[in-house]
Amino acid sequence: xxxxxxxxxxxxxxxxxxxxxxxxxxxxxxxxxxxxxxxxxxxxxxxxxxxxxxxxxxxxxxxxxxxxxxxxxxxxxxxxxxxxxxxxxxxxxxxxxxxxxxxxx
Numbered sequence: 258x259x260x261x262x263x264x265x266x267x268x269x270x271x272x273x274x275x276x277x278x279x280x281x282x283x284x285x286x287x288x289x290x291x292x293x294x295x296x297x298x299x300x301x302x303x304x305x306x307x308x309x310x311x312x313x314x315x316x317x318x319x320x321x322x323x324x325x326x327x328x329x330x331x332x333x334x335x336x337x338x339x340x341x342x343x344x345x346x347x348x349x350x351x352x353x354x355x356x357x358x359x360x361x362x
Contacts, residue, residue, distance in 0.1 A: 308352055311335075320351045 311317065315327050317337065325337035328344060335352060338344045 307354065308349060311352065311355065315355050317355050318353045319347055320353050 311327060311330070313327050313330060316324065317327060317335075318324055319337070323337070323339055323345070325339040325345070327335055328338050329336035330349075333349055334346050335349055336344055336346050
């Protein structure tokens with residue numbers, strides 16, 4: 258028997274425990290939380306910590322794949338030099354990683 262057939266199986270007798278359906282739903286929600294939601298939150302915290310650790314002079318990669326060097330950091334933006342004398346202003350959340358982090362992965 259596979260898991261789906263076990264979960265969808267109706268009780269054969271009228272004396273089945275009425276709490277079994279509720280218990281199954283709680284178990285499914287707990288499994289969903291520990292296997293999907295919690296790891297995603299941990300990854301988001303790690304990415305946020307890495308963005309906060311960036312400083313002027315670090316080499317970064319944007320979400321669009323642009324490589325550059327940080328020249329200025331504001332509250333919600335970064336000024337990145339992508340070529341000699343060519344600077345772009347991007348949102349902090351679009352910075353993917355430093356180039357050192359990107360090479361390690």
